[in-house]
Amino acid sequence: MKPKNIPVLAGVVLLFATLFAAETYIVKVRTSALRSRPKFFASTVLNVKAGDGLVLLNREADWLQVKTSGGQAGWIHLSAVEPRQFDILAWGKSTKNQATATEVAMAAKGFNKQVEDSFRARNRNVSFVWVDRMVRMAVSRAQLEAFLRQGRLGEFRGVK
Amino acid sequence: MTARRVPALVLTVFLLSLLVMSCSLLQEGQKYLTEGNIKKAGKTAAVVRNTFADITEEEEYYIGRSVAALILSRYKVYNDPALNSYVNLLGNTVAAYSDRPEIYGGYRFLVLNSAEVNALAAPGGFVFITRGLLRQCRDEEMLAAVLAHEVGHVAAKHGLRSIKKARLVEAFKLLGHEVAKKYTPQELGKLTEVFEGALGDIVGSLIERGYDRKYEYEADALSVKFALATGYHPGGLSDFLKNLAAQEGQKQGGGWFKTHPPAKDRLDRVESRIGKVRTLPVRDSIRLNRFKKYIKG
Numbered sequence: 004m005k006p007k008n009i010p011v012l013a014g015v016v017l018l019f020a021t022l023f024a025a026e027t028y029i030v031k032v033r034t035s036a037l038r039s040r041p042k043f044f045a046s047t048v049l050n051v052k053a054g055d056g057l058v059l060l061n062r063e064a065d066w067l068q069v070k071t072s073g074g075q076a077g078w079i080h081l082s083a084v085e086p087r088q089f090d091i092l093a094w095g096k097s098t099k100n101q102a103t104a105t106e107v108a109m110a111a112k113g114f115n116k117q118v119e120d121s122f123r124a125r126n127r128n129v130s131f132v133w134v135d136r137m138v139r140m141a142v143s144r145a146q147l148e149a150f151l152r153q154g155r156l157g158e159f160r161g162v163k
Numbered sequence: 164m165t166a167r168r169v170p171a172l173v174l175t176v177f178l179l180s181l182l183v184m185s186c187s188l189l190q191e192g193q194k195y196l197t198e199g200n201i202k203k204a205g206k207t208a209a210v211v212r213n214t215f216a217d218i219t220e221e222e223e224y225y226i227g228r229s230v231a232a233l234i235l236s237r238y239k240v241y242n243d244p245a246l247n248s249y250v251n252l253l254g255n256t257v258a259a260y261s262d263r264p265e266i267y268g269g270y271r272f273l274v275l276n277s278a279e280v281n282a283l284a285a286p287g288g289f290v291f292i293t294r295g296l297l298r299q300c301r302d303e304e305m306l307a308a309v310l311a312h313e314v315g316h317v318a319a320k321h322g323l324r325s326i327k328k329a330r331l332v333e334a335f336k337l338l339g340h341e342v343a344k345k346y347t348p349q350e351l352g353k354l355t356e357v358f359e360g361a362l363g364d365i366v367g368s369l370i371e372r373g374y375d376r377k378y379e380y381e382a383d384a385l386s387v388k389f390a391l392a393t394g395y396h397p398g399g400l401s402d403f404l405k406n407l408a409a410q411e412g413q414k415q416g417g418g419w420f421k422t423h424p425p426a427k428d429r430l431d432r433v434e435s436r437i438g439k440v441r442t443l444p445v446r447d448s449i450r451l452n453r454f455k456k457y458i459k460g
Contacts, residue, residue: 031220032267043259053221053267065262083265113338114222114358117346121355122229122362133240134231137271137289140247142255150252154303154450156394157260 028069028084030055037077041066044148044158048077057084212335215323220267223323226361227287230322233366234283234291241276241294249457250274250310253303254290257311260392262385263318270317272310280407281418283369284313286322295418299406303454304399304446308386311393312400315385321378325368326361333357373422383429387436396446397437404430 030051038045041063049071051057057069057079065081123131152159218226241247254272258264270288275281277293284290290313300306316322334357337350346354368374387397407419407426423429437443 032265033221033224035265043264080265082263113219114225114334114354116225117351118354118358119225119229121351122358125355125359129229129232129236131228131232133235133273134228134289137231137273138228138268140251140271140273141269142251146252147255147259150256153453154256154394155447156256156450160394160444 026059027087028057028059028067029087030057030079030083031085032083035079035083037069037071037075037079039077041068041078042158043080044144044151045078049075051079056087212338213332214328215320215326215331217335218323218331223320224267224287226323226358226365227285227289229358229362230285230365230369231287231289231291233362234285234289234369237370238275238277238291238293241274243274246457247272247274249453250292250306253307254310254314257307257389257393257395258288258314261311261314261318261389263314266317270314279418280420281422282309282313284316284322285369286317286320286365288317290314290317293418297458299403300454300458301402302399302446303450304390304396305403306399306454306458307393307395308390308397308399308403311386311389311395312382314389315382316374316378318385319378319381321374321382322365322369324378325374326364330357330360330364334361370422376424379424379429380432383433384436387433391440391444394444396444397433397440398443401430401433401437404433 030053032053034050034052036047037049037051039048051071055071057067057071059067060070060076061068063078066078067081067084068076068078069084070076123129148159151157155161250272255270258266258270266288268287270290272290272292274297275291275293278295279293280295280299282290282292282296290310292309292313296309297306300309334354337354337357373379383400386400390397390399404426408430411420411426
């Protein structure tokens with residue numbers, strides 16, 4: 004192979020690599036679930052948490068069929084994950100893999116609890132009591148399913 | 164390059180790509196957040212983050228908590244557990260069929276004890292609705308439409324978009340340069356000032372200035388979309404806007420009248436959008452009955 008072909012070859016390899024590496028995802032919400040079908044009220048295969056890596060198997064509208072590192076497969080909504088992309092720009096900066104925003108924040112820097120605590124210390128007149136109560140007002144999937152069934156909504160439309 | 168060398172080059176590219184892919188797959192078999200990856204993440208942080216879209220889900224959650232606390236310093240809560248539970252179920256129902264059903268800490272809804280007609284959506288899914296607005300709703304379709312409008316603001320990140328660009332640049336600069344488990348007191352002081360500025364930008368848009376009109380029209384369009392996806396008749400939003408339009412000449416003051424475009428203008432756009440829907444869901448009396456059970460006068 005002539006030396007002048009080497010840059011072209013390297014470019015094509017990087018392009019392929021970009022395409023391949025784009026098929027992996029990181030969970031970006033605190034917790035979510037892999038489901039048996041691409042529906043919210045399908046049964047849970049496995050619970051996942053922020054930072055977990057998933058490999059894409061298939062896609063159906065806004066749902067991704069993915070596989071965990073343990074080999075378990077299931078469906079997750081697109082809004083719960085972000086793609087982990089290979090970034091050619093980062094290559095030249097001796098950082099071969101570009102980080103996702105979630106990874107950056109999980110590297111400890113970000114607007115986090117420490118910043119909230121600092122804000123609270125400087126603004127003692129601002130109460131978080133009801134904010135914490137709101138957080139505890141979580142609606143379970145079973146409660147939501149019962150509400151939908153009763154109202155004949157969503158996946159339960161037309162079900163008497 | 165001679166023609167006979169082309170197959171050899173293609174084969175070489177293919178084999179090298181397989182090699183790179185196998186490295187990628189090997190990595191997929193591990194947890195991403197290894198010590199090494201975390202270091203890389205820190206090093207590339209400044210390169211990665213530029214705009215509101217680069218604010219992470221967790222950061223949005225913490226921004227949203229503080230925006231919610233600031234909203235609650237101006238409004239009193241209506242502490243009715245049954246009503247708040249109903250509003251949470253209804254809000255989470257439309258959120259489940261929205262473009263952004265999954266959010267870092269989940270969606271939360273709370274009724275405010277105010278006669279003002281208002282609803283507010285903080286980033287991170289903290290949504291507030293006043294008793295004054297609840298009184299404007301005659302059925303579940305109307306209330307679902309208002310909550311879907313607020314979920315639309317969260318889904319489209321309108322709150323985060325109202326943070327000034329220069330403030331974000333400053334924040335990412337402070338956040339992005341090195342990896343440390345804890346901030347130094349000096350770093351934390353600077354960052355908290357930027358954080359307070361960002362909260363001020365968002366609260367100012369939510370309560371004082373209102374969002375840009377295009378965001379309100381977008382939230383109306385999303386309300387129609389999410390209502391249809393859930394199975395609600397999207398006419399709930401036009402019914403609600405008709406109510407507001409009838410009062411606009413009479414009522415002055417705050418809330419939605421101050422921070423939203425004229426209801427008549429919004430109504431025309433919403434009705435035009437609904438007019439294009441081929442099959443509309445049926446308004447089920449079972450939903451009206453449960454609405455009346457929780458919303459009493």
